[in-house]
Amino acid sequence: MPYRFSRLAALTLLLLSACATTQTDVPPTPYDVEGKSLTELRGDLMGGAVTSERLIELYHERIALIDDAGPLLNSILALNPSALDDARRLDAERARGEIRGLLHGVPILLKDNIESKDPLPTTAGSLALAENFTGRDAPIVARLRAAGAIILGKANLSEWANIRSSNSTSGWSAVGGLTRNAHDPLRTACGSSAGSGVAVAASLCAAALGTETDGSITCPASMNGVVGLKPTVGLLSRTHIVPISHTQDTAGPMTRSVTDAALLLSVMAGSDPSDPGTVLADDFADAYHEGLDTGANALNGARLGVLRFHTRRHDEGTLALFEKTLNLLRAAGAELVEIDEFSGMRGIGGHEFRILLTELKADMNVYLASTPPAVTTRTLADVIAFNKAHAAEEMPHFAQEFFERAESQPGLDDQEYKDSxxxxxRMAGPEGIDRLLAENNVTALIAPTAGPAWMIDLENGDSHGPSCTTLPAVAGYPHLTVPMGMVEGLPIGLSFMGTAWSEANLLRLGQGFEMVRGKIQ
Structure with a gap:
């Protein structure tokens, strides 16, 4: 299996490096990566407290300790064999005073549906893509690399980003197995960016990239207690990312702080000639991290709409935490407007499902046709046939009825699809989020992102509870989740949602809340 070999190869390089140390060598300065944010790593690298090479070694050690052993979180699919060499090169540049950008020498983890030119395949968790060594960076990865980031490796995910079956288990893939929640390994990590969320929460990296079509960044961020940002669709390039839907797909950062998310967004945002959906990106891309200087003052006078219609199915613990949070926001000067009813959700789900199935077939066929010749599955129909031929490995727990339904869709010229x-x-955007903002004279909407993580059940699949991900997902609008607190030892996120291109405002509000909330134990 290419991924297991890649992890073994990287750890072997680490051991050989350690064995090369002589008795006269000075031992490395003690440094602890646990709990360290991207911002803290940047400062420590610039201040000389640690080197990029040492960071890679420490993350490798921690991954071996708690991801491959201990609680067996199983969030990392592959370590990048080139990471140590990249780190040494960037350390040498830093020593010469040559700084590439905001992320110089900082390790970043990629969800394994995002391509990189490193010697790693991009599998989307499927054995059908085990030989998908493309040798190319997705444009957002190229932007990270140009800013000095080191690609630490690839994170596990719900196979095919959770679009294969209605009975799937989040965080499971045939390539990577099952990723478990960072706070309770018996519970779900949610998905589909399961490995990215768990790795950040467990300090196996300080920051990671996820992707979202509906909830795939924000749910695992919420359930693992990290920050997750789904940007406006079109702010970030989707080129060289295994697709589901060009209408709703986007990548986004998963981090330990709002400032960290803003840093990554600042680097990645911008247009891409290969992705027509990003035609407006340069008009709205911003240095988002530079706008986070108001702190808790961002909440003073801010008018926020409280989506009560999203709270009715939540458990008592989540509701109590949410009420405590509302009191914190009021104390910080925010004006809260209660929004009890919204009938516009009716019908959105049916339209969304038709869009996803239709675009899955069309977009996947285009992507698969671009993969190297060693990948023998060139269409969605080929993948369906592959799964049937390898059912013991690919379908031990759930089937592929969504794939089969997608394959039967008439195509992008179908009028019902176009109408949907x-x-x-319209329903999620102008008549949804925009209407709620305007009618209530608020600049953002808030609600619990999701409830506590449910128990893993491989045979019966996920036990989805209430969440607020669908409205911003279908609208293509930004959605930021920030850790709100704990319910019986399990994290819950607070969602900030706004109109298109309002990332800067959401990040300011999120950071303001982060400051008044204090440290979550």
């Missing part, structure tokens, strides 16, 4: 695209965008 128009209706869903």
């Amino acid at each position: 695209v128009t209706a869903a965008a």
Whole structure:
């Protein structure tokens, strides 16, 4: 299996490096990566407290300790064999006073549906893509690398980003197995960016990239207690990312702080000629991290809409935590407007489902046709046939009925599909989020992101509870989740949602809340 070999190869390089130390060598300065944010790593690297090479070694050691052993979180699919050499090169540049950018020498983890030119395949968790060594960076990865980031490796995910079956288990893939919650390994990590969320929460990296079509960044961020940002669709390039839907897909940062998310977004945002959906990105891309200087003052006078219609199915613990949070926001000067009813959710789900199935077939066929010749599955139909031929490995727990339904869709020229695209965008955007903002004179909407993580059940699949991910997902609008607190030892996130291109405002509000909330134990 290429991924297991890649992890073994990277750890072997680490051991050989350690064995090369002589008795006269000075032992490395003690440094602890646990709990360290991206911002803290940047400062420590610039201040000489640690080197990039040492960071890679420490993350490798920690991954071996708690991801491959101990609680067996199983969040990392592969370590990048080139990471140590990249780190040494960046350390040498730093010593010469040559700084590439905001992320110089900082390790970043990628969800394994995002391509990199490193010697790693991009599998989306499927054995059908085990030989998908493309040798190319997704444009967002190229932007990270140009800013000095080191690609630490690839994170596990729900196979095919959770679009294969209605009975799937989040965080499971045939390539990577099951990723477990960072706070309770018997509970779900949510998905589909399961490994990214768990790795950040467990300090196996300080920051990671996820992708979202509906909830795939924000749910695992919430359930693992980290920050997750789903940007406006079109702010970040989707080129060289295994797709589901060009209408709703986007990548986004998963980090330990709002400032860290803003840093990554600042680096990645911008247009891409290969992705027509990003045509407006340069008009709205910003240095988001530079706008986070107001602290808790961002909440003073801010008018926020409280989506009560999203709280009715939550458990008592989540509701109590949410009420405590509302009191914190009021004390910080925020004006809260209660929004009890919204009938616009009716019908959105049906339109969304038709869009996802139709675009899955079309977009996947285009992507698969671009993969190297060693990948023998060139269409969605080929993948379906592959899964049937390898059912013991690919379908031990759930089937592929969504794939089969997608394969039967008439295509992008179908009028029902076109009508659904128009209706869903209108219902979730102008008649949804925009209407709620305007009618209540608020600049953002808030709600619990999701409830506590449910128990893992491989045979029966996920036990989805209430969440607020669908409205911003279907609208293509930004959605930021920030850790709100704990319910019986399990994290809950607070969602900030706004109109298109309002990332800067959401990040300011999120950081303000982060400051008044204090440290979560």
